Amino acid sequence: MLILGNGRVITRDPSAPYMESGAVAMDGRTIVKVGSTEELKKAYPDAEYIDAKRKVIMPAFINAHEHIYSSFARGLSINGYNPNGFLDILDGMWWTIDRNLTLEDTYLSAMATYVECIKNGVTTIFDHHASFGSIEGSLFEIEKAAKETGVRSCLCYEISDRDGKEKAKASVMENAEFIRHALKDESGMIAGMMGMHAQFTISDETMELAAANKPDEVGYHIHVAEGIEDLHHCLKHYGKRIVDRLMDWEILGEKTLLGHCIYINPHEMDLIKETGTMVVHNPESNMGNACGCPPTMELVHRGILTGLGTDGYTHDMMESFKVANVLHKHHLCDPNAAWGEVPQMLFENNAKIAERYFDQKLGVLKEGAAADVIVVNYDPLTPMNENNINGHLVFGVTGHDVVTTIANGKVLMKDRELTGIDEAKVMADCRQAAAALANRINSR
Known part of the structure; x- marks a missing residue:
């Protein structure tokens, strides 16, 4: 069980599109509940907890x-x-x-x-x-x-x-x-x-x-x-x-x-x-x-x-x-x-x-949906609510503002650090292969 809490939650769920302060609870590959941080921590006291620190929580x-x-x-x-x-x-x-x-x-x-x-x-x-x-x-x-x-x-x-x-x-x-x-x-x-x-x-x-x-x-x-x-x-x-x-x-x-x-x-x-x-x-x-x-x-x-x-x-x-x-x-x-x-x-x-190709509900934070969730480092300087979410995102957010990425209930990145992947080695191997590719192309 994992709780991602203490954030501004954009759910993409029409019945409850935005929470000024909320949390998402995940069990395995599925979201089990969206609600207040206090409520979810009380309901699942043994869950691992990640503090979003008032950043934006939204679907991946x-x-x-x-x-x-x-x-x-x-x-x-x-x-x-x-x-x-x-x-x-x-x-x-x-x-x-x-x-x-x-x-x-x-x-x-x-x-x-x-x-x-x-x-x-x-x-x-x-x-x-x-x-x-x-x-x-x-x-x-x-x-x-x-x-x-x-x-x-x-x-x-x-x-x-x-x-x-x-x-x-x-x-x-x-x-x-x-x-x-x-x-x-x-x-x-x-x-x-x-x-x-x-x-x-x-x-x-x-x-x-x-x-x-x-x-x-x-x-x-x-x-x-x-x-x-x-x-x-x-x-x-x-x-x-x-x-x-x-x-x-x-x-x-x-x-x-x-x-x-x-x-x-x-x-x-x-x-x-x-x-x-x-x-x-x-x-x-x-x-x-x-x-x-x-x-x-x-x-x-x-x-x-x-x-x-x-x-x-x-x-x-x-x-x-x-x-x-x-x-x-x-x-x-x-x-x-x-x-x-x-x-x-x-x-x-x-x-x-x-x-149409995957068997889970995607792109939304609600009970039963896939546990694909991100935390975005965005602190709005103007009022943010369910009516202006997209305006905040298009003018205030880039992909590089993402600090935590969870896919299928697994934390793939936390605080900009990849988990389970040696990024430095991957990049080193890629640089070597890319140089070799360029040499092959230009020597033909």
Whole structure:
């Protein structure tokens, strides 16, 4: 039994959204009660107690679209890399990195990402992996890191024909093997999906192979219309728009997650809505790659389950919250845009997305929910109450303000110190591997 108390509690429970002074009691992987510190300490006198010291206690974050394999890109300079557009960015940077990753690189990239997730209060991720230099076993290396660090993870490998049919087949089989493995996992912390890069790098033959090897219990995780080139390719080669092609291949559905959806039209939105398909918005990545701004506000208004991700650009969900907030105001020339939609995406919809793959109630502090809780070092200088919580968070908090992270009832970080992980060794190993990767890339 663990009690986290003496804090300002943001519950995300509509029946009791905020407590000026409160506590959360956890037993194993589940929250058993939320109430006053005095009440919970009296009810559970033998429980371990962590004093939040009047900081903010709130549900941990969920990242609906990550890229672990991008970890070693930070500061990487590739000889001759001078992109003129999105396709140049993909081939010149990201595909160059993934073609040179070893299994050890994948494992260490995962460790680095999970460390950053914990330090930013993220306890659940949906990762979309690529390592065409070492495909077989790559998802199992990520799972190994996930279990060592304690971060709940839904994993997939991005199927693509870009490096030939044999590697496309190997990527399908890596997904299929891992999905079957994940479906047997009893920890409640691991899940799998059938990953796909994007329709413009996947032939009909490979689409058919993926469909034949996907268990019915899971869906697909695929980039959709991230760049205008993806749309142009689909129109030219298949005579239809992207979402129509996905519909024809029965890819859409309640278990499928579409990344980006920048260049989609109202007809495609109707298909996404009617099939219950999920969408994830990645604002910083879209801006950084100069891909454009998706019609995210319209997706939310249409009732399409739309979440928030980072695309590996950052591991700080508050950073994505801030950027999405201003991006859609700027894009729509409307200062009223995004105030309600983006918090809904981050704090409500990401949990709904995750609950389609994990068996616990996520993203809320209430009895019976997952014991995923963080403490944020924030002392409001203006009045804080249930009506202005999101305003305080978007303007006053970053992921680096997280001081304590609890996932599935396990303390992963306390007072900014990781527990059970030798962070210094992980970082040293990552620096060595990243240097070797850079040398391989630039000596080719």
